[in-house]
Amino acid sequence: MQIELQEISDHLYRFAPFDALPKESVDAIARRIEVSYFKAGSDILEAGATIQDLHYVRSGAVEIYRRNGELYDRLVEGDLFGQAGLLRSNKVRFPARALEDSLIYYIPADVFADLCAQHDAFADFVEAEGNSRLKTAVEAQGRASELIQLKCRALISRPLVWVTSDISVGGAARIMTEQSVSCVLVMSPAGLKTAEIEGIVTDRDLRTRFVAVGLNADETRASDIMTVDPVVIGSDDSVFEAMLVMLRRNIHHLPVVHDGNPIGLINLSDIIRYESHSSLYLVNRISNQTSVEGLRSLLRDLRGTYIRMVRDGATAHMIGSAISGIGRAFTQRLLELAEKKLGPPPVPYCFMVLGSMARDEQLLVTDQDNALVLDDSFDPIQHDSYFRALATFVSDGLAACGYSYCKGGVMATNEQWRQPLKVWRSYFDQWIEKPNPTTLLNSCIFFDLDGVFGKLELVQELKDLCARKASTHPVFLSAMARIALNRTPPLGFFRTFVVETDGQQKRIINLKGRGTAPLTDLIRIHALACGSTAQNSFDRMDAIARSKVIPPEALKQLRYALEFLSMVRIRHQADALEQGASLNNYIEPERFSSSERHNLKEAFQVLSNGQNFLRFRYPSKGRF
């Protein structure tokens, strides 16, 4: 006769990972459960003892410790423990003690082994420290990976149409009409290699650079009106990367190259078919606005795009890139409008963005962080009034569009951050050669930098300087590490509280300050250490992987943790937006689902391990 322990199986069935098992399997587990009661304060598992069962908290609360006595976790009804020991040598890894009177259900080792063997989801869930749970969560949430998986070559629908640079504009126009294309590649007469791509001519170029200017069709060469040295994309690059390039550069055509040869062209409409959230359209609309009011009116579309991306299952990397691309488009358009109002700049300049926009990791709640890098011919007396006006116009415009003023004053309106390249060089030299944690604390933000408008080479020089210099200045890296270690993740959650590593409980968590920010901080340091000029955290991790500073497995975990933490933050912002609530990074633990709690806990653990590694690699010298 089958003995039913309904009371036990019903309870198991309410909690992960049992909730995902077939009912019969849960009933079968219930029939094998063993039970024990523990008075508050009594030991449940002692370090080094033999462990034969998976432990399940039926009621009460349990504290898990590291072997050095540090609190590791605080568990409640429905939580599991002991899996780490079961999976390795059947010795208790983390001692456990009853925090309240607790009833523990034991799942015998053979049942545990069968469950792991038969149910992948169960195995993933209990894989202690394996973070495969985080991996599973990250993979499950990135459903709209079509943009990432699809390669650019899949979008090429026709053979490449090209002309040589000595052809007349009339000849080029005829070929474009015959072939019914909106764009041709202009090649050097010498050959058809990628290296010989000289430029690109689009319908728009024919209108704006030729017809509107009133040139002669037979005397003008294609090379006279082409865009020189166009950005190209590899045939194996993802459609997502093509989208990023278009977003960042606000261009609509991309030559695709394969093995050193151009093989085709893709355009905006090819990509938009795959991109349902229309961030590219928005960028296009931004660049057509003629006033700050017009730009401001697009704020609602920005929010709509954001929510659509989140609901479509876009990854954090995609969302961060798209939102940053949109932010750049706002900035670029404001600069164009400013130049229109103020006239052309007296000396070349580059408008530099810092922080999350430079990293392509911007979300909706964000400050503007920017600066002006001016040509060294800049003379403050003659030129500064122009650039001050330019900076003010852009900064006010950005504030009107929802990018609030930087509380720390990191804006081009601040004279200190509106300087010629040579001054900027001296700033960075100073920061790197004579690091002082106090001044660095405020200037850390400058180590995520990117030019968005103007003479981009000016900012590229600063990026190169950082990459070259930082890696050879260990004292600087140590100072940065000290700062990065100021912000630590919490331990986890307990009922409706955030649990700190010292056991204290708080009602609210800042998911940016305690999660994504310290994570990007530590990634930045490793990236600087290996001389990378990459700014995006995921790109930086690629660079770190190549330099092998961090073991590949640990790096993989950092990726999952960053993606997961970012996604939780992004989703909560999208929820708040839909509910009309104000946006911030503070979240009450009760708003996390139980699986989010588990995964957050793991992500915090990965961050904590990463910080320990940083501490070990850059030990405090006691002075700077």
Add this chain to the structure above:
Amino acid sequence: MKNLKKQPKNRVLDWSAEFETLAKISVNPLLQKFYQAGAVSALAPIESVQLLAMDVETTGLDSQSHSIVSIGVMPFTLNRICCGNSLYWVIKPSSELNEKSVTFHHITHAEILDAPVFSQVLDPLLEAMAGRVIVVHYRNIERAFLDQAVRRYLGEGLKFPVIDTMQLEAHFHRQKISWFGRLIGRKQESIRLADSRSRLNLPAYHAHHALTDALATAELLQAQIATHYSPLTPVGELWN
């Protein structure tokens, strides 16, 4: 250990000697075998004793006129309750199932139609009980009904040591209420299974399924020992 002093001066029963005698005087081989398995010494510390939580559901409260409809048993020790070795039977009662008790234990006429009669489960039941101390919540039911059922079938009764979790609970929560207490309307605390469990922070279970109640009783004893006694308490101070 501190609570030992509060324990009433129980006559410490020597079930071990009692079983030796019963093994000799009983006639039925089933009962002989049961008694021969012996009873643990009254001095044995409770943590070393093999226990068996038991619950029987009946058609009524009078063992003379009512019958057993289900039995659940759950073997355990102070450290572990083993659901894997639990047993549960629905039994065809010798008296009619009345409507009132049906609503109580949820066993319906349809379920008992194909159920065995008590004599068919006696063998495995005695085997499960052999060598163990029985743990129940309110001993009068289990003891009386089993004794009566065995007597009806074999012509001789059944005796066994019992730890009664309700009695333990009464000892700690049924102190005599003073005249002043009565004056201000102080009420006796409930010592029903669910209330006793809740006092010791054990979760609420659905009552009146014999096996769930057996599990609930086993957990309650673990909690009572952890709260009020030492694991070294001699079993003789707990049983009767």
